[in-house]
Amino acid sequence: MIPKPTIIDIKSIGYYLGRLIIGYGLLLLIPFVISMFYGEYSDSLNLAIGLFCCLIAGYGLLLFCPQTSTLAWMQGMVIASLAWLLFMLFGAIPLYLSGYFNSYLDACFDSMSGLATVGLPLFQDLDHASHGIKMWRFLQAFVGGQGMILIAMIFLGRVGGVSGLYAGEGREDRILPNITHTAREIWKITCIYLCLGTIALWIAGISAGFSWKESFWHGLWLFISSWDTCGFAPQGMGMIYYHSMAMELITMICFIMGSMSFVLHYTLLSGNRREIFKDIEIMAFVISITVLFTILCVSLQQNNIYPNIACLVQKGIYILMSAHTTTGHQTVYPSQFISEWGQIGMCVLIIAMAIGACAGSTGGGIKVLRVGIIIKGIIQDIIRLVSPSSAIIKDKFHHIKDTFLDDRIVRVALSITFFFALIYGIGALIGIFYGYPCLNAIFESVSVASGTGLSCGITVSSMPDILKIVYIFEMWAGRLEFMSVLALVGFGMALMKR
Amino acid sequence: MRILIILFLLMLSVPCYCETSGELVAKCREYDGKNITLKGEIIGEVAKRGGNAWLNISDGNYGIGVFAPISMIPVISHTGNYNAKGAVVSVAGTFHRACSEHGGGLDIHATTIKLVNHGYFFQHAIQSDRIRAVLFLGLIAIIVISLYHLKTIKGERRNEVD
Structure with missing residues (x-):
């Protein structure tokens, strides 16, 4: 039960949101300088408009919401979810003004696509875009991938309770306490x-x-x-x-x-190279890639898609890894997924995208660690069923450190998986409702919600506006891994309580 | 009979004219290994590798890679980017759905490249309403920032007095 937020809570949220928007806006100085350097004055003005809008909104919030207290956990979660929406709205301003989008909604879609590291563009004529605008799009992806905790660190100074912000972005692992x-x-x-x-x-x-x-x-x-x-x-x-x-x-x-956990990177860079062979997530990732790649190869070979094994491996492994790591770099045209790769190929990619990358990385999806935990949990349950009732069954897994597999860990992994499955399904159903073939709608929805960005051709500027809004929601909720979205809903409901 | 054979061979050798890159991508199996002609703007840069080069041409729908010997490529003064509309070329060549020479990619191996137009530089007009908007928003930003700092200074003084 969330207690009704006080005016101090709201002002505290407003204050930190203001600081974050200022920090985000100041990032626009980078593409602005690049645009000026290349003489792209028209887009420099658009970037300057975006910067000033952020400064006005940010300082406006600071003016009306003075700092009252340090961040509570709940406030951090609410800030994380709201900040992503505000970043999208402000980040879309220079994009829309650049004239490469058919509507402000398209620019918002592209902005969220960058922030949530999805990478599905609605950009018209990217080949003639300026360096400044391109830089801004990639900066948005950088901010989104690294997490706004970095902006908070740079622009908020010493802030108490940033753990709410960190967790609000779907991060759990900590390199240091x-x-x-x-x-x-x-x-x-x-x-x-x-x-x-x-x-x-x-x-x-x-x-x-x-x-x-x-x-x-x-x-x-x-x-x-x-x-x-x-x-x-x-x-x-x-x-x-x-x-x-x-x-x-x-x-x-x-x-x-x-797509690998930052904690694992830290451990490896610290000299503990053996960790890579012990980690449950890496093991699950390798098994998943091997199984899916084998199925994909057989399917592509049977359909005679590529002229030789070398081409098959080059295309197959790149796109499968791109899907599994939720990157979305494409080396085939969108319609080729349907016309060439066929149903099995698309299904393999859907599974890879749905599972996604490693926990605590820049990647999205359900996360390999959770899938590994769920599988281990199922195996543990089966062993329990066939064992005598007096037997004590305990299992553990290794992810940076040894952890006992208890019901709570499995339950959390199942809950997040359930929410992912839910938004994968909702997006797909709405796609089907708009007349797209079932498999294509599932492919695009999973791609969007898992933050992958591979497209089979549905995501174009002419797609229905409602579908664009649904996809924006999927990107946002999928990137934040639901916790802070649910916190925002709870906060909103508590706010309306009498 | 001989005439029929000659006519049939002639039919095979005539390039299959298509209108868009979209058609090539959508019906890639149909066009695979056939002679086609595609007209489009050269986008990005021409990547020279040894005696050959890659150029990417776009007709507004898809960009398609064209592989050709450097000697075949006409003198190009502009390629499509922010400041320029790229030269438009008409490429005749063999279409590959999954090229065995180039990692299974969809491409065209050119046999002739004709320059249709040279392309041109263009200046992006600076709209006066954008300048006014920047000035107006800049002014508001200065006012809001000043107000915030004034309020902060006042608050600090009040704290000192207290």
Whole structure:
């Protein structure tokens, strides 16, 4: 039972939201400077309008909601869910003004798609977009992937109770006991990989025949997009534009690493390399990939889709990994999923997307760890059933540390899985209602809610507005993993209590 | 009979003209291995690799990769980006649904590339209402920020007095 929020609670939420919006708005300075550097003055103005709107809204909130107390857990959750919606609305302003969207709703869709690291674009004519606008889209993906805890850390200064914000974004694992220190470590790990990944993609771009200047930007953007498992691309053709196996390979390494838990990265970087062979999540991930890839290969081979095994493996593994890590980089055209990959191929991708990446990573979906826990829980139950009633059955799993598998852990994993299944189903049903074929509607809905962004062609600007709104909700709820969304609903209901 | 055979061979050798990249992608099995012609704007950069190059052409629907020897590519002054409308070319060549040479990708191996137009630079007009909006919003932002800081300073002074 949530107690009725007081005016102090509301002002506290307003205060922290204001600070977050200011921080988010200040990020617009980066694309603004890039736009000015490239002489893209028209888009510089659009970015400046977005920046000023954020500053007015942010400082306006600070003016009317002075700091009253440190953040309570519940307030942190409410802030996390509201901040994502406000980020979408403010982030969409420069996108819409740039003229590349048919409506403000489309711009909001694209903005949420970046923030939730889905990577499904509704961008019209991306090939003629400015560097500034492209940078803003990738920055949004970066903020969304890393989590706004980073913005909070940079722009909120020392804030008590940021754990609510951290958990509100669907994060559970902690590298260090302190959340701020954990966020700082996540930031450090990302910076190390950002430098390495960008340089690798930059060199790959130059060796693929592109100019060094554009290769740098494409390298940076592709790294952000891959590491944060977003799947946005700087060109309308996506990864097809590059015709480069080296770039495909590097992006694949980046998104596999991005889909791994930050805690695991920290443990590996600390020198504990054996951890990778013991972790239940990595084991489950490898098993899942192996099984799904085998089915996919048999299906593609039977349908004679690719001329040789090398092509089959190259296309198959890239798209399957892209789906399983919830990245969404595509090396085939959307309609080819339907016309070429067939029903089994699409089903394999749906399962991969639905399971998703590792917990505590930038990826989405149910998460491999939860699936591993549920399977272990089922096995434990079966053993209990066939064992004598006096037998004490205890099982444990290893994820960073050994943990006993108790009913509470399995129940939490099942609850989150249930909510994911629910929004996968709702999105699919609404898609079917609008006349899309069943499998296509399921594919797109799972892709959206799991934060993958692979498309079989439903997500286009001309799709019904209601479906766009449903997909925006799916992206938002899926990225936040429901907890903070439910907290917001509870908060709203408590607010209306007499 | 001989005439019929010649006519049949002629039919095979005539390129199959298609209107859009959308049609090529949607009916990729139908067009696989056939000679096609596609007209579109060159987008992004032309990637030169050894004696060959990749160019991506878009007719507004899909972008499709075209693989061609560098010697075949006409002099291109503009490729499509923020500041330029790229040169429009008409590419005749063999369409591959899943090219065995290039990792199973959908592409066209060009036999001829004709320049239709050179493309052109264009300036994005700066709209005066956007400048007015920036000035107006900037002014409001300054006022709101100033008010906030004034309020904070006042609050701090009050705390000091207390």
